[in-house]
Amino acid sequence: MARLVVPATAGTNGAPPGVQRQLAFLRAALDDGAGDEAQRLFPEGYFFLHALYGLSWVEIGMREERGARSEALREARWALERLDSPSGRAPFSAGLVPSYGVFYRGWSNWLRGGVLGLQPAADRGPEELRRFADDSEALGAAFDAAKTPFLSAYPGQAWPVDSTVAMASLRLHDKLLAPHFAGTVDRWVRAVRDRLDPRTGLLPHRVDPATGAPTEVARATSQSVIQRFLVDVDPAFAGEQYLRFRDRYVAFPLGLGPAVREYPDGTDGPADVDSGPLPLGVSASASVVTAGAAQVHGDTALAEGLTNHSELLGLPLDTPWTKRYAFGLLPIGDAFLAWSKTARPWVSQPAAAPPASLTWWWRLPWLCLLAFLGAAPWIPALVRRSRGWRASKAPEACDDAKRDRSARRQRR
Template identity: 55%
Template sequence: MLRVVRLVLAVAITAAAALGVARLTTPADGGITRQLAFLRSELESGAAEDAQQQFPEGYFFLYALYGLTAVDASRLEDARWALTHLESDAGRAPFTGDMPLKYGVFYRGWVNWLRGGIAALSRDPGELRQFEQDSAEIAAAFDASPTPYLTSYPGQAWPVDSTVAMASLRLHDKVLTPKYEETTIVWLANVRAGLDPATQLIPHTVDADTGEPTSGAQGTSQSIINRFLPEIDADFATQQYTRFRTWFLDAPLGLGPAVREYPVGFDGPANVDSGPLVLGISLSATAVTIGAARVHGDASLATSLSQFGEVAGWPLATPWTKRYAFGLAPIGDAFLAWSKSARLWVAAPPAELPSRYISVWWRLPLLTLFLAVGAAPWLLRAAVRRRRAGSSA
């Protein structure tokens, strides 16, 4: 019996190592439909309400990311279902207070981006009219603002939120009659004038009244900013993405490519957005960067991050669903699904730049580890047999 147990354990260890090798070396872009099926089931079971207890925008983000992924997958009714929850009392609940743009730019920007994606798919006159109206209100708020960054909550401004809202105006100009080119030009000029001095990237937070940076660039916001900038201006997006890659891409202990929360050479505390930091790495920023890399034509980085995620995220797949980390944190599944389905809605896909290439050799340390783990039980069994044979002789 003991021999059977040892044999089963050895086979299990080797099979797990072989699975790690497979996940590290095969394409990792599939499974979006199964991820959406898992997320839909979780949302219907109250996952958004649970997430709201953990994150300030947990309810909102779960439905928003589900809806955006549904648009990327051309699942119109799923996207509409998500939008109805965002426009409910529960969806709007965190975004109260006196702000120039009602409900704040975080809420209005993400909702308008989703609404525009739905309208572009459906061409429904009512949905197009609502997209037109909401875009006009957002543009008017930008035109009247002394800074390029509108408030998300009373007295608080995050540039990433205004970036999403500005992208929604660019989507308007693609889907409907163009109106907001001048608003975009002015916004870009003001953004360029107020970059983080240390990295020349868009800052994480700014003073709500002046637009002056109050904290430097951080990975969680940079990954989203760089997901949306190509929709706004290709040249500026390329400049920012190149700097983002330089300052935030890392491989601690030689394992994987991953994304830091703070620039190389800087450290800081973890926060609710970054999640726990392991050797400075933010898992949430790393997941979202998959999408940013995809829309920038950085295929080698997108592939590498996805494959590393298939190993580190411990996905559990069935013929019907797919979830990561055993489905314990659906918000993480939502960000991954949105990132892996990423495509440009406004701009044309950029060409792949050879200078961005990630060498396949990044996999070598992990492959070596998996091969060593997979071989270890059999080497140990062989050593035990040799020792027993020597004792018998």
């Protein structure tokens, strides 16, 4: 019950509760080979686990005073080195444009910009600056030359979420270095508006790589990431998209919520390795990542609600040094949760905070259920005690009745 009530986030400025202990657990897991284990679960497992670890440290560093940023900078650089390694590039094709595809280049460029952002301008090394500028230029040239706003992540496969991350990294370039990609970003947003999923009005989950036409309905596993990054690309467009997403995907299954459906309300579809199992249509992974998207958009109530749910259902194990969820069996889940708790915009602020869709009272059904579950083991003992009390009182009641009858006979 406490996990549902105690604040589990700190907004976009404070130190998120428990995240540094989560990162301590993740670093130990990575040192023990968790990246290779994640790679066996899904194609980008190694890359994602290191990327999210590094990005979470960047977020922590942004919240700390300058003197406390050294650890964040060291760990973020360590993660970036792993992305630049043969293991980090292994799943991706060097023959794509840009090389290794938009997924690899977009996420790594975003982390590279975050590493630069942790440093004062005078302290940024020339090699780091050159690499960030060159990678940004390669991404910008690929978008400018493409006939579609959605570049390929793998040969013959394109997901709009990957291009959204890459486009946000170009906006980060223009914030940290000289403005250069404003025209590329504006053309991209216009092209995206012409290729939205007709059923939801959102960016589709998958598209035809040749034309950018939607081939799969918008799904929460990609939308939750899109809503996290789109605010840094175009805040006004992001605000429109976020409200559409929230209205169609946030749900209260069995009256217990909030949670995030993988498919829009009224639609069902198959689960996959990204969504995980879909009980009642809900994706646990999308719910975790949506908490970060809500926080970025200023939707504090929903961010807090989804994070409280993770604290309740994620079975966290706390020690003074580490914190892990689901007994530490799936570190990639811990990485996504740490990244969501630390979420905030890096480039732009939301055009306006969305109207609240959640009140404190969503917790009431959960609290009633937990109170019942907590009381249930004691009910048989209470029933036995009650029966014993009544049985012990029965002889006394008989004696009292006899004395009353005797007294009445004497009076007569």
